[in-house]
Amino acid sequence: MPGERPRAPRGTFDVLPPESERRERLRALCAEVLAGAGYRYVETPVIEHTELFVRGVGEATDIVRKEMFTFADKGGRSLTLRPENTAGICRAYVEHGMHKWPQPVRLWYWGPFFRHEAPQAGRYRQFTQVGAEALGSDDPALDAELILLLREILERAGARHLRLRLASLGSPATRAVYAEELRQYLKQREQLLAPEVRERIDKNPLRAFDSDHPSTRAVMAQAPRLLDRLDADDREHFACVRALLDAVGVEYEVDPTLVRGLDYYTRTVFEFESQALGAQRGVGGGGRYDRLIEELGGPPTAACGWAAGVERILLAAGDQPASESHVDVLVATVDAARAARALTLARELRSLGLRVELGDSRRALRRQLRHADRLGARAAVIVGDDLQLKRLADGSQVAIGGAAEVVEILRTQDPSQVGQEAS
Ligand code: AMP
Numbered sequence: 001m002p003g004e005r006p007r008a009p010r011g012t013f014d015v016l017p018p019e020s021e022r023r024e025r026l027r028a029l030c031a032e033v034l035a036g037a038g039y040r041y042v043e044t045p046v047i048e049h050t051e052l053f054v055r056g057v058g059e060a061t062d063i064v065r066k067e068m069f070t071f072a073d074k075g076g077r078s079l080t081l082r083p084e085n086t087a088g089i090c091r092a093y094v095e096h097g098m099h100k101w102p103q104p105v106r107l108w109y110w111g112p113f114f115r116h117e118a119p120q121a122g123r124y125r126q127f128t129q130v131g132a133e134a135l136g137s138d139d140p141a142l143d144a145e146l147i148l149l150l151r152e153i154l155e156r157a158g159a160r161h162l163r164l165r166l167a168s169l170g171s172p173a174t175r176a177v178y179a180e181e182l183r184q185y186l187k188q189r190e191q192l193l194a195p196e197v198r199e200r201i202d203k204n205p206l207r208a209f210d211s212d213h214p215s216t217r218a219v220m221a222q223a224p225r226l227l228d229r230l231d232a233d234d235r236e237h238f239a240c241v242r243a244l245l246d247a248v249g250v251e252y253e254v255d256p257t258l259v260r261g262l263d264y265y266t267r268t269v270f271e272f273e274s275q276a277l278g279a280q281r282g283v284g285g286g287g288r289y290d291r292l293i294e295e296l297g298g299p300p301t302a303a304c305g306w307a308a309g310v311e312r313i314l315l316a317a318g319d320q321p322a323s324e325s326h327v328d329v330l331v332a333t334v335d336a337a338r339a340a341r342a343l344t345l346a347r348e349l350r351s352l353g354l355r356v357e358l359g360d361s362r363r364a365l366r367r368q369l370r371h372a373d374r375l376g377a378r379a380a381v382i383v384g385d386d387l388q389l390k391r392l393a394d395g396s397q398v399a400i401g402g403a404a405e406v407v408e409i410l411r412t413q414d415p416s417q418v419g420q421e422a423s
Helices: 019-035 052-054 062-067 086-095 140-156 172-187 195-199 205-212 212-220 232-247 310-317 336-351 365-375 403-413
Strands: 047-049 069-074 077-079 105-114 126-135 160-166 266-274 282-288 303-309 327-335 354-356 379-383 387-391 397-400
Touching: 019 105, 019 126, 019 140, 019 172, 019 310, 047 052, 047 086, 047 126, 047 403, 052 062, 052 077, 052 086, 069 354, 069 397, 086 105, 086 397, 126 160, 126 310, 140 160, 140 282, 140 303, 140 310, 160 232, 195 205, 205 212, 212 354, 232 266, 266 303, 266 310, 282 310, 310 336, 327 336, 336 403, 365 379, 379 403, 387 403, 397 403
Parallel strands: 327 354, 327 379
Antiparallel strands: 047 077, 069 077, 105 126, 126 303, 160 266, 266 282, 282 303, 379 387, 387 397
């Protein structure tokens, strides 16, 4: 549109410094925590065949019914921008025969996801998830491990006022019997239910627990609970998960109404919320999906995992103190003829562990120094006939012999700020 300034599409956003740097730190924290527990990083495509999500996430879910960005490729095949990653990871597990790898296969990911939702604070159309999946074991210790890892990330990221809700959905067979019981219960009270709940009684009656509609909530408060209908194996599995969490001191609430918006879950489900957030307070959640890999054509494979929203973690952590400058030293030159010397010196300083920006040698020295000030650099090295180090805090200037001396002077000036040792 001529004349109109381009804008990012609705529900999407640019991530600029310093926010981008906060995100990088969160990513590094996730990598450290997850790699430290044996989880290995994977990437899967941002586009998948639409069918994968219809089969994997479930036809009756909001995600598949309303929220997918779906388009046809030039050959007329339906593709979808991934709304979540468990289906993609399971597809990759089957496609690459990962059942032959040592089990369980522990994987983690970080990347963009897309849902066509009404944007609001904490809810976007493109957002970032970090996630972990452990495929190939039904050991309740894995459920506990995954919950602990997510909790560690959230706590170390500074997410405030966390609450963990936990439940078990049992097996698909128990769920089917229970769903029928719930359906009958709902049908007998149909006139009290919100229209969208009524519409879904047949397809997905469990979602009625998610409704905010007051009289639906009143009906649901009395509804039969899946947790009371679990079979012996599932009850025992859930008891093990709980005993492990108790043993390591993780606080949680058993919430029999916890329903996650994806159909593939079996047994354990959990969700971390932050009371520091508004309506969109889920920061991350997950659970077991012991049937999904088989449904996607693989061998029967129990698996468990979670995904957390990066934007929501950062929101829940609140404003952080302004970070220090991103450069230590600006290398300035008295004239353009010294550009090569400046380039070399900058490299030497970087190899000694400093963060170094190069001044614009075509500009007057005065302007280069002003630039260094605006960057918040601690010092400028001025390349002329000799080398001068100018401390920006007090404007003092000394002649120096070379790069090593810069590091020495900065370290004695404030040892805490020259932390990065040469590698
Ligand atoms: P889910 O895959 O729905 O279980 O979501 C896992 C986590 O991703 C949620 O707890 C949120 O933190 C985050 N999330 C999901 N949808 C969005 C969205 N539209 N915008 C921002 N974050 C989201």
